[in-house]
Amino acid sequence: MNGIKILSPATVANFVCGFDILGFSLQFPFDEIFLYKSNDPGIRMNRIYGSKLPENPNKNVAFVALQALLNKYNNNKNKIIGFELELIKNIHPGSGIGSSAASAAGVVFGANILLGNPFNTMQLIRFAMEGERVSSGTAHADNVSPALLGGITLVRSYQPLDITKLHCPRELWVSIIHPKIEIKTSDARNILKQKILMTDAIRQLGNIGALVAGLYQENYELISRSLEDVIVEPIRAILIPAFYELKIKCKKIGALGGGISGSGPSVFMLSKGNYTAKKVTEMMNRVYDPLRIDYKTYTSPINKKGVQCIKMI
Numbered sequence: 001m002n003g004i005k006i007l008s009p010a011t012v013a014n015f016v017c018g019f020d021i022l023g024f025s026l027q028f029p030f031d032e033i034f035l036y037k038s039n040d041p042g043i044r045m046n047r048i049y050g051s052k053l054p055e056n057p058n059k060n061v062a063f064v065a066l067q068a069l070l071n072k073y074n075n076n077k078n079k080i081i082g083f084e085l086e087l088i089k090n091i092h093p094g095s096g097i098g099s100s101a102a103s104a105a106g107v108v109f110g111a112n113i114l115l116g117n118p119f120n121t122m123q124l125i126r127f128a129m130e131g132e133r134v135s136s137g138t139a140h141a142d143n144v145s146p147a148l149l150g151g152i153t154l155v156r157s158y159q160p161l162d163i164t165k166l167h168c169p170r171e172l173w174v175s176i177i178h179p180k181i182e183i184k185t186s187d188a189r190n191i192l193k194q195k196i197l198m199t200d201a202i203r204q205l206g207n208i209g210a211l212v213a214g215l216y217q218e219n220y221e222l223i224s225r226s227l228e229d230v231i232v233e234p235i236r237a238i239l240i241p242a243f244y245e246l247k248i249k250c251k252k253i254g255a256l257g258g259g260i261s262g263s264g265p266s267v268f269m270l271s272k273g274n275y276t277a278k279k280v281t282e283m284m285n286r287v288y289d290p291l292r293i294d295y296k297t298y299t300s301p302i303n304k305k306g307v308q309c310i311k312m313i
């Protein structure tokens, strides 16, 4: 078999209080990736549907992640191989739901299978993080980890890289709104403060610890109370139209809480159960309808598997 079809999921980074360390994977939307092994060295991007991505290969996330994997694989081998790639981008770049991570995670996951699984998941995460580096200027792992591991993940440490998968409560559902405005991750990172107050650190650490406890206990009230970010959200919220109105109105009708998805502009809210999540998504529509901003909404469970191979070609 020389080819593979991959579904690579959208992801929500930060999980409100866990900037750069927490993230989870969504069932919808996802990118479709076709990858073919070739005896010609190098990587050829044959077709990209659904989005215009950088033509310069060194700025293209999928290319850079795959190249990182190939560099390692081809090193010390007599037979140098390459790949051909087709991407169907259903996750809009710049949406804040891990579009670049889906491309990066999907290609390295597929390449690893085509090569006979020479790399473990932690190595795949590292290759995919190289894609994130070109996209946002920082090799953050909070989107690529849940994309590759599925479910909810925690980056305990970046140096050395130490990532763990957390328990996912059975009834946790996600509502997402993607306002079609552009926020570059690099810009959304540059506006953040480099130093924080001790009092804010204490509050944030309490929330992160309690959120993880709430996930394991499947304690939705504790999860709800822990969905608070006193460090990043107060700075970034100004970039997103009607952000606080969304939060207040969605919580009023039963959402557990939520916040900015990654660096925005998407906003996510969590609910217990599909029924409440759908009501919350409808509320998001109602808040955005009068604003004259194009937007898209999704309702999704948490995707416990992450990136998947759906067929060999």
Ligand code: HSE
Pocket (backbone or CB within 6 Å): 013, 014, 019, 020, 021, 096, 098, 136, 140, 142, 143, 185, 188, 189, 261, 262, 263
């Ligand atoms: N943790 C990153 C950030 C995610 O918030 O900048 C970017 O998608």
